[in-house]
Amino acid sequence: MFPKIFPPEGYVAAPSKIAGIEVFQPAAQKAPETERVQTFTCPSCGATTSYNISEATLKCSHCGYSDATQVRQVGTQAKENEFTVETLENAARGWGEDRSELVCQNCGAHSTIGVGSLTHTCAFCGSNKVIQQAADQDDLRPRFLAPFRVTEKECSNLAQTWLGSSWMTPESLTKLIKLSTFSAVYLPYWTFDSTTRAKWKAEVGHSESESYYDSDEKAWKTRMKTVWRWESGQIQLDIDDLLVPGTARLSALHLGKIGDFDLEKLVVYEPRLLAGMQAHGYDLTLESAWEQARQQMREQTRDACRNQASTSNIRNFSMSLDFADEVWRYILLPVFLAAYTYEGKLFQVLVNGQTGKISGQRPVDWTKVWLAIAALLAPGILISLIGLITIPLFGSGVVIGGFGFFLLVVGVVISIVIGVQANAMGQA
Amino acid sequence: MTNLNNLSVAGSGGWETAVEMAVCEKCDHRYLIPANGPQAVCPSCFRGALTRLPGDGATVQPELVLPFKVQEQTILQAIGRFTSDLWFAPADLTPGNIRARLQRVYLPVWLVDGKVQSQWQAEAGYNYEVVSHQNRYEDYGGGWTEKKVKETRIRWEPRLGRLERTYQNIAAPALEQPHALFQKVGQYPYEAAQPYSVQALTDASSPWAVGLPEREPQDAWADALPVFQAAAADECRKACGADHLREFKWQPDFKSQNWTLLLLPLFTSYYLDDDRIPQVVLLHGQTGKLFGVRRASRQSAQKTAVWLGVFSLLLIVLSLIGSGFSLLAPVLLPLMAIGWLLAIGLGAGALVPFLMVWWTNSR
Numbered sequence: 001m002f003p004k005i006f007p008p009e010g011y012v013a014a015p016s017k018i019a020g021i022e023v024f025q026p027a028a029q030k031a032p033e034t035e036r037v038q039t040f041t042c043p044s045c046g047a048t049t050s051y052n053i054s055e056a057t058l059k060c061s062h063c064g065y066s067d068a069t070q071v072r073q074v075g076t077q078a079k080e081n082e083f084t085v086e087t088l089e090n091a092a093r094g095w096g097e098d099r100s101e102l103v104c105q106n107c108g109a110h111s112t113i114g115v116g117s118l119t120h121t122c123a124f125c126g127s128n129k130v131i132q133q134a135a136d137q138d139d140l141r142p143r144f145l146a147p148f149r150v151t152e153k154e155c156s157n158l159a160q161t162w163l164g165s166s167w168m169t170p171e172s173l174t175k176l177i178k179l180s181t182f183s184a185v186y187l188p189y190w191t192f193d194s195t196t197r198a199k200w201k202a203e204v205g206h207s208e209s210e211s212y213y214d215s216d217e218k219a220w221k222t223r224m225k226t227v228w229r230w231e232s233g234q235i236q237l238d239i240d241d242l243l244v245p246g247t248a249r250l251s252a253l254h255l256g257k258i259g260d261f262d263l264e265k266l267v268v269y270e271p272r273l274l275a276g277m278q279a280h281g282y283d284l285t286l287e288s289a290w291e292q293a294r295q296q297m298r299e300q301t302r303d304a305c306r307n308q309a310s311t312s313n314i315r316n317f318s319m320s321l322d323f324a325d326e327v328w329r330y331i332l333l334p335v336f337l338a339a340y341t342y343e344g345k346l347f348q349v350l351v352n353g354q355t356g357k358i359s360g361q362r363p364v365d366w367t368k369v370w371l372a373i374a375a376l377l378a379p380g381i382l383i384s385l386i387g388l389i390t391i392p393l394f395g396s397g398v399v400i401g402g403f404g405f406f407l408l409v410v411g412v413v414i415s416i417v418i419g420v421q422a423n424a425m426g427q428a
Numbered sequence: 429m430t431n432l433n434n435l436s437v438a439g440s441g442g443w444e445t446a447v448e449m450a451v452c453e454k455c456d457h458r459y460l461i462p463a464n465g466p467q468a469v470c471p472s473c474f475r476g477a478l479t480r481l482p483g484d485g486a487t488v489q490p491e492l493v494l495p496f497k498v499q500e501q502t503i504l505q506a507i508g509r510f511t512s513d514l515w516f517a518p519a520d521l522t523p524g525n526i527r528a529r530l531q532r533v534y535l536p537v538w539l540v541d542g543k544v545q546s547q548w549q550a551e552a553g554y555n556y557e558v559v560s561h562q563n564r565y566e567d568y569g570g571g572w573t574e575k576k577v578k579e580t581r582i583r584w585e586p587r588l589g590r591l592e593r594t595y596q597n598i599a600a601p602a603l604e605q606p607h608a609l610f611q612k613v614g615q616y617p618y619e620a621a622q623p624y625s626v627q628a629l630t631d632a633s634s635p636w637a638v639g640l641p642e643r644e645p646q647d648a649w650a651d652a653l654p655v656f657q658a659a660a661a662d663e664c665r666k667a668c669g670a671d672h673l674r675e676f677k678w679q680p681d682f683k684s685q686n687w688t689l690l691l692l693p694l695f696t697s698y699y700l701d702d703d704r705i706p707q708v709v710l711l712h713g714q715t716g717k718l719f720g721v722r723r724a725s726r727q728s729a730q731k732t733a734v735w736l737g738v739f740s741l742l743l744i745v746l747s748l749i750g751s752g753f754s755l756l757a758p759v760l761l762p763l764m765a766i767g768w769l770l771a772i773g774l775g776a777g778a779l780v781p782f783l784m785v786w787w788t789n790s791r
Contacts, residue, residue, distance in 0.1 A: 021667040022589040
């Protein structure tokens with residue numbers, strides 16, 4: 001049980017507050033010394049190396065050299081951090097200076113890099129660099145990321161197919177626009193885990209039939225009435241790995257649409273995984289992201305409580321909710337970004353670099369849309385009019401009019417759906 | 429693990445007054461009593477006299493004492509409560525008797541000093557705060573309201589080391605069944621103990637005796653070990669600067685043990701029951717909490733029962749005579765009926781004292 005050699009391996013002396021008592025604690029694991037700026041050049045020929053998605057290695061495009069070192073996959077077991085008072089204070093401080101100057105060690109050129117930038121490609125010599133940003137706390141550096149799985153070529157093909165997949169887009173769109181240049185970007189994300197415990201109570205309405213005497217018709221009849229009863233309950237939800245983008249610079253709508261990343265593929269952060277790609281640190285602070293996450297968790301819990309009621313007819317609903325075991329992570333996730341111009345307007349496209357899911361803006365040919373809506377409404381209007389006209393002449397005019405009205409209603413509903421979809425296509 | 433070879437037992441000079449060892453002929457309890465004092469009765473059982481033993485023996489030295497602190501008023505109130513509200517109390521159970529027979533006894537507790545060297549290992553716990561949230565939602569109350577709260581959690585980290593420390597006055601029971609005694613009169617606050625001085629014995633005019641340990645130091649050592657361990661664990665926690673400590677393990681080597689005594693104050697007294705057997709009464713020397721068994725007196729109950737029987741008999745005779753007269757004067761009949769009922773009632777009531785005594789003594 002007790003070591004024969006004292007102190008044992010892996011332990012170092014710690015200060016003791018009482019004379020006569022020695023204290024030893026585990027030696028802190030030193031992170032390997034890394035330079036603030038790491039430049040990736042080929043050890044064989046000196047050319048620039050970058051991360052190759054299809055081969056999942058660092059590769060030299062000049063001589064074919066590749067660095068086959070394995071990455072360490074951790075998945076959802078990746079270490080999580082608690083919301084300590086100290087962490088929140090440090091996270092609120094942000095990165096400090098807006099921009100900083102970088103001197104290229106390859107060619108000596110001076111460049112300016114923006115706040116939050118984690119990578120840089122020298123404009124003069126093309127060498128790829130990964131910058132270790134100075135954060136007040138180790139936890140606020142990215143510790144894990146999910147590598148790209150979709151190659152640039154696959155991304156282009158997916159995007160081109162997607163561009164022409166809707167009948168609402170102009171005919172000339174796929175001919176004029178070739179989505180071939182995508183930027184591979186590692187975007188900052190926060191993940192949050194929490195257990196929510198809620199107690200709720202509400203009045204829940206139950207439909208019951210009751211008999212009553214109709215004095216006009218002199219007969220007993222039944223009718224439905226709502227009986228309100230108080231109900232209460234408790235819920236506990238374990239919410240794991242809720243993703244919140246750590247940047248406000250891209251469309252939250254489209255990031256949300258492509259956001260089902262597989263976090264089982266998370267690996268330990270290594271600078272070489274970012275070589276040749278863009279990567280940004282967070283600009284949405286931990287506290288702001290956690291507030292967004294809490295809102296989502298609250299709504300999920302509230303919905304779960306309401307679903308627990310015996311019917312969906314609820315009034316005077318109230319609940320109390322406690323968060324417990326809250327933890328977070330700061331990770332980088334792969335996204336392809338592209339932009340194109342059509343008829344003078346800029347449109348953005350995002351592709352999930354892991355699953356290939358795509359979302360973005362597309363121009364709408366409103367002429368087509370209005371024509372379609374007109375085609376949907378016309379039969380209903382026409383038949384309804386015919387029905388109205390023929391009512392005085394033939395009794396069956398009522399049937400015709402009724403059928404026409406039904407078609408009109410269906411047409412209106414479908415038109416609204418088409419209108420909403422068309423409107424959403426162009427939303428940022 | 430435990431090295432008792434260096435155990436030392438001090439001589440009798442530390443009492444600062446002449447003392448002698450004595451033993452009770454009846455219950456075998458041993459005491460230290462004033463040398464050349466009058467014949468003393470055993471303060472444990474009050475049935476036998478204390479027989480002095482030759483020589484001063486190998487006695488241990490007193491180091492700490494909890495003095496007698498209870499006020500006279502408190503003693504009298506405790507005795508008053510004890511002797512009151514007892515049906516058919518023995519004649520000897522009076523406040524005056526109990527008070528007059530009070531003796532001062534000091535109960536022994538072993539105190540051991542020891543120097544210890546050991547390796548140790550444990551998990552040290554450090555408090556830290558996290559921020560959490562509590563929320564409330566109401567349909568018609570403005571939606572969500574949120575409150576930030578701070579929670580304290582513990583971060584556990586392994587620690588190990590070596591220690592070389594001396595621990596003093598670690599208490600271990602010197603009596604065979606101390607817990608039974610403490611359950612009766614209550615616990616003693618060891619932390620309020622003061623250095624021994626002879627005034628603790630000689631200050632008051634009432635007789636005193638000091639109980640001698642019933643357990644040898646080597647028997648008490650097993651009880652002292654956990655206290656040493658707890659003291660060492662607490663010091664290691666402080667040395668680490670931790671808020672908590674758990675899973676403490678060590679391999680101690682003890683040296684230079686020194687055994688002394690802590691003296692705890694106790695009053696003892698007695699009353700005689702029907703069989704003239706002393707029933708012991710204990711009184712905590714600091715708090716005044718009293719313990720004793722109250723035994724009702726059969727003799728007293730008998731007297732009462734006899735009187736009730738006599739009255740009953742008298743009523744029977746009167747009722748008989750009255751019944752005879754009621755043949756001539758029927759108006760006397762109801763009176764006679766009442767008389768008969770009273771007589772039967774008193775007769776039955778004569779059993780009640782015996783039942784009450786049986787009930788009291790069986791509890």
